[in-house]
Amino acid sequence: MVEPVETTPHSRARKPAEQAGLETGLAALLNRRACAEALWWAQVLEDFRLPEGDDENEPGAEECGLVGPDDRFLLFLEVPEPKTVKNRMHLCLRPTDRSRDEEVERVLALGATLVDDLRDGDRGWAVLADPEGNEFCVLTPYRPSAAE
Known part of the structure; x- marks a missing residue:
């Protein structure tokens, strides 16, 4: 049986230490222009930001990322093809x-x-x-x- 955990709108649920489980650490998004999308999402998600001192988040880079609460990470990966179907x-x-x-x-x-x-x-x-x-x-x- 899973024990209920206390949450608030600005925190995430924490399991007791003795329980094993998974938690999100990174979400990857595929894009034609990785850094442009990362910069756009940084405006949308006001609690995510570009990593400080990261020279890889430059226009034209194949990967760009944003760091969020609890060191969550959104990784934007450049791909050659455009989106063609509904997101899964x-x-x-x-x-x-x-x-x-x-x-x-x-x-x-x-x-x-x-x-x-x-x-x-x-x-x-x-x-x-x-x-x-x-x-x-x-x-x-x-x-x-x-x-x-």
């Missing part, structure tokens, strides 16, 4: 200091496109695409239930 997996983002709609408008202004609008009042989400067509969702902000 994508990021779902949750605003921390804005409403979902404010966040959607902010990201659209940065160059995202609206793929599918599934918002319904205070419920639902918006499916967007980055400049290379990689889809992601913007959800509603985290709001703890009364029981928490």
Whole structure:
């Protein structure tokens, strides 16, 4: 049986030390222009940044990365072919200091496109695409239930 763990909107769940498991450490995204995409995502994900003193995150590099909370890493890898089909997996983002709609408008202004609008009042989400067509969702902000 898995024991429940306490979480907050800005932290991740921690398992007791005696339990084994996996946790995400890196996500790789394939792109035609790795560094341009990394720089775009650094604007979108305000808690991710370019690694300090990293000379490899230069325009034209085949790999560029962003460091996030708990040393999570987003790696952007350059590939020659464009995206041609729907993503099999994508990021779902949750605003921390804005409403979902404010966040959607902010990201659209940065160059995202609206793929599918599934918002319904205070419920639902918006499916967007980055400049290379990689889809992601913007959800509603985290709001703890009364029981928490």
